[in-house]
Amino acid sequence: MILINLLPHREEKRKRRKAAFFLGLGLAAAVGVVVATLWYVVLQQMISSQQERNSFLAAEIRKLEAEIKDVATLRAEIDALKARQQAVEDLQTDRNIPVHMLNELVKQTPEGIYYTAVKQDGQVLTLTGVAQTNERVSELLRNTGNNSEWLTRPELVEIKVATVQGASREVRRLYDFSMRVSIKRPQAEASAAAASQPTSAKPARKP
Structure with a gap:
């Protein structure tokens, strides 16, 4: 089906x-x-x-x-x-400074030079004086530039010949000069030099 x-x-x-x-x-x-x-x-x-x-x-x-x-x-x-x-x-x-400056002038000034005027303007000292010879002035410049603890950077402003008549009517030839010199502080320079030096390394210990 x-x-x-x-x-x-x-x-x-x-x-x-x-x-x-x-x-x-x-x-x-x-x-x-x-x-x-x-x-x-x-x-x-x-x-x-x-x-x-x-x-x-x-x-x-x-x-x-x-x-x-x-x-x-x-x-x-x-x-x-x-x-x-x-x-x-x-x-x-x-x-x-004035005391040290005067002491330095006495120490660094050679014989044959005397000052007629000393003037300070800040850190610059102006010296006016009379010298027997040019060599004395040159020696003064060398001393203040190389040997002084309180004076530095000397600069000769003027030097000229001057004639002076002595007591015996003798005419002498001298040299009028003018110079500038800077005043320094040794303590400040020592501190600056110590700060500028690099710190040295300590050596290694040997075993």
Whole structure:
């Protein structure tokens, strides 16, 4: 006996496929929403963590800036104290400069020279005098330039011949001269020289 299915099976299959398609589409949409939600949550956590790190770094930077300001203030105070100390030392040195200067002039002036005027303008000393010969003036320049502890950089301004009549009516030929010489502080130069010298490395110990 032959059985014939007269029901619309094709329509039923089409409905089942359509239902399966919409079911898969709904599942895919649900999975997509879940994945998007999870990714959004992860991103929010990453953003929150980065914001916390940024806040921490900003706080540390503010602390460092405060410490840097404190260090700069301390350095300024140290520099001010050093400047005051140097000013006091300079005042003490300047107070004794005239004595040292006169002692140096006595030590470095050769025989045959006498001064008619000594004038100080700041750190420059102007000497005016009379010499028996040109060689005496040259010797004075060498002494103040090479051998003096308080005088340096001598400069001859003028020298000219002058005739002087002595008590016995004898006419003598002398030399009027004028020179400038700078005043130096030996302590300041010694400190500058010590600061400019590199620190020597300590020798390694032998085992």
